[in-house]
Amino acid sequence: MRVLIVDDEPLARARLAALLGECDGVEIAGSLDDGEAALASLDTLQPDLLLLDINMPGIDGVTLARRLAGRSRPQVIFCTAYEAHALKAFELGAVDYLLKPVRLERLRDALQRAQRRLADTPLESAAWLHGRLRGEQVRIALDEVLCLLAEEKYVVVQHRRGELLIEESLRQLEDAYPDQLIRLHRNCLVPPARLLGLKTLADGRVLARLDGTELNPEISRRNLPAVRKLLRLG
Template sequence: MRILIADDEPLARARLAALLGECANAELVGSVGDGEAALAACAELKPDVLLLDIELPGHDGLGIARRLAALPAPPQVVFCTAYEAHALEAYELHAADYLLKPVRVERLREALKRAEALRGGAGAPRAYLAARMGGELKRVPLDEVIYLLADDKYVAVHHSGGVLLIEDSLKALEQAHPERYARLHRNCLVPVERLLGLKTLADGRIVARLAGTEAAPEVSRRNLPALRRLLRES
């Protein structure tokens, strides 16, 4: 694979170049230090993979990824950054991976393998939610999310592998994926494809039946009409 590095720190570029030397089938075709140079190098060199820092002079990494996504055959983007905070937006831009500095060679190999699979048409990039667990950044594919429950300043992501906490608000998630989620009440979103039906309990409360779990989140009266319409139309 032909790989381009874009990072404003010379030592970071040198470290990534050295790590690429330990990765099979990785050919370094260029190394640049700002956003304009990254865009120009992508146009000229046509790399298969771009190892991209978030904080760059000229254009930040997220802006570069957005511009590259409009190309007919963009490179797979692997973010290499010291900041966890942009992970959600990065995955919404269909980044192949998101590596935290200092980058370990094992993670770089994994990221390149994922980028190669995506580039080779092994599947469309999956969208993810980014969560922290034990000090590490974890990814939860959107199709594994069962429901989202707001709890104080965090949102609990109940998914097929357990529960993780993210710092994004329900409102931000709803705006980022307007067709994906249905709101049960002010503190709960569920993926539309998980919503099987509604059930009225003996005490008059209404709960949702969801695929993949026995949990039955409560439905507010305010959101009930919209959910009934959704179920009729689906």
């Protein structure tokens, strides 16, 4: 089981790494100090489990766990000095909630629980984007997305059934899903499978033709070679 440690305190990361060294069947996938770095590294590191702190600068542990909700991997075990977020953690599907200083036997028990859950879930799971619709938290499968457009401080997800506002930046989404999203412009990402072709205007601008929508986002000159290559490769 590949475990990624995410904690902004170096001593806490070192202690968890030492404890994991005493546990059978565990490989440390990495050790990171913030949630944004963890989100961007998931596809590269491929962890089965996160040992996740809650109070961190930037993307905190609860926010990161919310963005991972719906995935079979990675599972989440919170490791924190505070009891206050336990209910929220289990609402988000966390395997366990360990209070610092984490004890070895308690960690082993949580790891065994995570291993059983992983064994009962498929290796691959659909990626989900989480946002707000009329003030309520909702989610949309990434394979239903038509395109992602940056507008002021939000990203608008255009999907088969309408629109959804999410708080992640396009850069965060691009880093999190490098094989599932391609950049057309500084304000637009699309799933590669949506690209049908190109449309060149009289003024030289190039627009994308997308499956499932009449929207034709512009492709910047910087990103056009990558888009053409993708279309050539099918």
